[in-house]
Amino acid sequence: MSLIVPNQEEADADPVTRAWHQRPHWRIFLWTCVGVAVMSTARILSGNDDLTSSGTFGVALRTAAPIALAGLSGLVAERSGTINIGIEGMMVMGTIFAGWWGWEFGPWMAIVGGIIGGILGGLLMSVATTTFGVNHIVAGVAINLIAPGVARFMANELFSDVQGGSVTSSPGNSGDIGEFTVPILSGGDLFGWSSPNILEWLEDTGWFMIADVAGFLLGITSDVSWDVALTIGLFFAVAYLLWRTPLGLRLRFAGERPSAADSLGVNVHLMRYTGMAISGGLAGMGGAVLVLFANRYQEDQVAGRGFLGLATMIFGNWMPLGTAAGAGLFGYAQGITLRTNPGELVRALVLAAALGLLVVLAWMIYTQNWRAIVPMTAITLVTFWAYFAAQEPNNQLVFVTPYVVTLIAVSVGAQRLRPPAEEGIPWFKGMQ
Amino acid sequence: MTGRILRGLIAPVAAAVAAIIISSIALLLSGNDPVEAFREMWKTIDSTQSITIIINTAVPLYISGVAVAIGFKMNLFNIGSNGQYLLAALVAGWAGAEVSLPPFLHVPFIFLVAILVGGSWALIAGILNVTRNVNVVISTIMLNYIAIGLSAFLLSELFRDRENGGLVAQTKEIPASGQLPPLNALFEWFGFEFGEGVELFGFFPFAIALGVGYHILLNRSRFGYDLRLSGTNPEAALSSGVNPKKMVLITLFMSGAVAGMIGLPYLMADPTFLKYGDAFPTMLGFTGLGIALLGRNSPVGIAAAAIVWATIERATQRLGPIGVPPEIGRILQGSFLLAAVIAYEVVKRRNDAAAAAAAAQATQDERLASGTDSDGESSDGPAPSPTSPGGER
Numbered sequence: 001m002s003l004i005v006p007n008q009e010e011a012d013a014d015p016v017t018r019a020w021h022q023r024p025h026w027r028i029f030l031w032t033c034v035g036v037a038v039m040s041t042a043r044i045l046s047g048n049d050d051l052t053s054s055g056t057f058g059v060a061l062r063t064a065a066p067i068a069l070a071g072l073s074g075l076v077a078e079r080s081g082t083i084n085i086g087i088e089g090m091m092v093m094g095t096i097f098a099g100w101w102g103w104e105f106g107p108w109m110a111i112v113g114g115i116i117g118g119i120l121g122g123l124l125m126s127v128a129t130t131t132f133g134v135n136h137i138v139a140g141v142a143i144n145l146i147a148p149g150v151a152r153f154m155a156n157e158l159f160s161d162v163q164g165g166s167v168t169s170s171p172g173n174s175g176d177i178g179e180f181t182v183p184i185l186s187g188g189d190l191f192g193w194s195s196p197n198i199l200e201w202l203e204d205t206g207w208f209m210i211a212d213v214a215g216f217l218l219g220i221t222s223d224v225s226w227d228v229a230l231t232i233g234l235f236f237a238v239a240y241l242l243w244r245t246p247l248g249l250r251l252r253f254a255g256e257r258p259s260a261a262d263s264l265g266v267n268v269h270l271m272r273y274t275g276m277a278i279s280g281g282l283a284g285m286g287g288a289v290l291v292l293f294a295n296r297y298q299e300d301q302v303a304g305r306g307f308l309g310l311a312t313m314i315f316g317n318w319m320p321l322g323t324a325a326g327a328g329l330f331g332y333a334q335g336i337t338l339r340t341n342p343g344e345l346v347r348a349l350v351l352a353a354a355l356g357l358l359v360v361l362a363w364m365i366y367t368q369n370w371r372a373i374v375p376m377t378a379i380t381l382v383t384f385w386a387y388f389a390a391q392e393p394n395n396q397l398v399f400v401t402p403y404v405v406t407l408i409a410v411s412v413g414a415q416r417l418r419p420p421a422e423e424g425i426p427w428f429k430g431m432q
Numbered sequence: 433m434t435g436r437i438l439r440g441l442i443a444p445v446a447a448a449v450a451a452i453i454i455s456s457i458a459l460l461l462s463g464n465d466p467v468e469a470f471r472e473m474w475k476t477i478d479s480t481q482s483i484t485i486i487i488n489t490a491v492p493l494y495i496s497g498v499a500v501a502i503g504f505k506m507n508l509f510n511i512g513s514n515g516q517y518l519l520a521a522l523v524a525g526w527a528g529a530e531v532s533l534p535p536f537l538h539v540p541f542i543f544l545v546a547i548l549v550g551g552s553w554a555l556i557a558g559i560l561n562v563t564r565n566v567n568v569v570i571s572t573i574m575l576n577y578i579a580i581g582l583s584a585f586l587l588s589e590l591f592r593d594r595e596n597g598g599l600v601a602q603t604k605e606i607p608a609s610g611q612l613p614p615l616n617a618l619f620e621w622f623g624f625e626f627g628e629g630v631e632l633f634g635f636f637p638f639a640i641a642l643g644v645g646y647h648i649l650l651n652r653s654r655f656g657y658d659l660r661l662s663g664t665n666p667e668a669a670l671s672s673g674v675n676p677k678k679m680v681l682i683t684l685f686m687s688g689a690v691a692g693m694i695g696l697p698y699l700m701a702d703p704t705f706l707k708y709g710d711a712f713p714t715m716l717g718f719t720g721l722g723i724a725l726l727g728r729n730s731p732v733g734i735a736a737a738a739i740v741w742a743t744i745e746r747a748t749q750r751l752g753p754i755g756v757p758p759e760i761g762r763i764l765q766g767s768f769l770l771a772a773v774i775a776y777e778v779v780k781r782r783n784d785a786a787a788a789a790a791a792a793q794a795t796q797d798e799r800l801a802s803g804t805d806s807d808g809e810s811s812d813g814p815a816p817s818p819t820s821p822g823g824e825r
Contacts, residue, residue, distance in 0.1 A: 085509075085569060128770065134777045137509050137569065138725055142770045145722045149762025156759045157462050167759075307573040314567060396588065400581035407574040411564045 034359055040212045042352035050339060051348045052212035054203055057219025059338050062293060064331020065231040066091070069286030070309020071316065071323040072238055073279045077122075078318060079242060080275025081255035081268075082129050083424040085140025087283045088306030089147030090121035094287020096151040099170035099297020100158055102288075107177035111227060111288045118284015119277050121147060126276035130269050133426030144306075152299065159297075170297035177292055179223045186222040227289050234282065239320040251275050255420035258427040268427055283309075304403070308334075311406045315413050318420065326409065333405035342398045347387065349401075354383035443775035444726075444736075450775075451768035458763050459756065469756045473747035481630045482746065488632065489742035491639045492697045492713075494735055496720025498646050499691035501729040503568075505650065506663035508683055510554060512572030513691035514717025515579025520550035521695025522583045522603070525708035526591040528699065529604035538610040542700060543693070550692020551685040553579060558684035562677040568684070576717075587708070602709025612638075612701040635697035642690070643731040650731075659683060691717060722769045728776060741765060 043051045050056055070087050077084035084090075097117030102110030121143060128139040152167065159165030164172060181188030187197030199221070202214035242248035253261035254271035262268050283306065290301050308330050315329075316322025336345040357380040364373055456466035476482055496513060503510035510516075524546035533541060557571040593604040612634030616626050626632070650656040661669040662679050670676060694716050698705040705712065723741055727733030748761030 124770070128774050128777075132774045132777050133781065134773050138773055141509070141511070141721050142725060142766075142773050145718065146766030146770055149759070149766040153458065153462075153757065153759040153763050156757045304573060304577050307570065311570045311574070314570065394585065394589070396581050396585035399584075400578045403574045403577040403581075407560070407566075407571060407578070410566050410570055411560055417565075
């Protein structure tokens, strides 16, 4: 971590002498509370309980998982020095392999197949970027153009003559991967005893803030399918790998200072290949999660999630926790479009955004930060106007919600980003 | 001159060979006969009829390639040309059908609408980049999906033709004054024979003009120099007085403006379309990315790449009847693209290394001649130069 320049706030104030509400963890906690209060207010004012219901959060977790894996894929690639624009293509490779193996061998082999397909894509890209020094974005764009072609060719070979399959879709997975529910809190079974569901009771009360938090917790602890649980576990595994193991240090070294790494005996090319193999595997698993969700391979299933994942990683400042938070946000934005009556939900979300902007505006006035007060006021008013003036948006506009939310999030998100120092620069032995 | 051209052909030819080998392996694995398949595909270019269709297909692909090449030249990756052209084609198709103007105004009007819509949509990414430091790749791809949703919404709610039954979501047909007539008569006057019922669409000269304009802008203008310099050496560009933010805005607007024209050949010259609707081709922008990479961002290269791409697309249509999956065309295109990208890089590095070695040799000779080779400093050898990353994060 010594390579990471501390940000300004941490540098100019000693954590011990700072006021309690300025300490980093407290600040995160406080802003989370404000966020919950805003969502809760929006739920009560709009009368749309589905805004923070366990059902919505359950779907959001499901839709966040592939985006999160794509983000994690980008994180590993970029930490090891390769800008991976090809995540989208690697996810496509993941979907076709997962659709194939899921149909032939069952859901768990779908995950294995997806990972293998993604690794193939990752290694293919690494041949171009690492060995031949092709511009990383050019190589990534090429991968994104190739993968759908490969997928279509394979789908034609595998599924087009099979009952229930076609050139654009696999016949369906054989079997279901299964789900689990946390006992006592969320009503899961404990040795055959169906435990109480405390969170559901709390959610049903509708109390301000408490019902919303309960809805969130219930959503992410009940009926969680095993591939999603595995995704959450992978976040801890990758964080541990990158920051707590010698291999992780070398991987990051290859992205920060490849020449210095080389002078200390690290095989930079091997590290970049390893990083791209892991990255491809994670992206491919993201594709497998999509296949398991839809229960089959479908053409164009990925629909930009690789790029959404890349955005979560930038939003999360190349850190796992930030990436997970970004994936949660974008997953939520995508999840609500899958609920019944998504138009109403999007409208309630606009109200929540307007209330959130109002809080930020109040904070700016309180701290006498007048720098951006005029555009902020204008944006807040426009958002309120959008809520009151516009009718329920139709389906075509609801479809764009996750992309708009992503664009806004990366625009207003932290501007003090710190990418790995030498990512995206081809490196060869002997270079300075 | 011929030597330079021949050397320039080494990489694409090697890539083509690699692509044919990879596709043959894929064909063998799927139990088909590659020799028979390629022989059948080769027959595509046996008639003027076929070649005319190939050129018609290649024209939009060419425009698409030029659109992204403008950005690529300064390492500004406008991945969102797809959304830019869909939105521009929709609005231009609607506006072009609503107005009634004489032809000498109608045609420029449609062009202007398409250019403004495409350019403005790309400019959003530019503004977000210079004010909020948002990565252009991310913002253009998000704007892509937003454009898809927005154009579907606009088509079904506002711009659809309600008089003509209104069941199919499509705009009105562009009237004759806004159309570009086919060029058959012109070419037949030169003694060129077209096949039965085939038209060379009237957009062809505009594509040529676009290529010439692109070449002049890039290689013969101050702006083009600044653009290339910003791409290869941003620090040098900055110190020579180039405003990087202004360059980003102008370049993205131009890239989007050209992208806005991608759909125009279908809107104004293809008698099967002449309107924007559900049947309108939706992937031309993405394909253009590959075309620009294959053509190395040069106007002639992009033209060659567009023709090769269109030829493969047409050739694979012959495969169905002989029992070979036409999807092999996608493998052929994809492997050609990846092999070409790698081959270009290898050739470029080899040339750079040769140039560096020649320069080092020249310095050495100079020192020996003047007898000042006293410090014993040796050159570092032909270190390959790093290509500039597209990191505007």
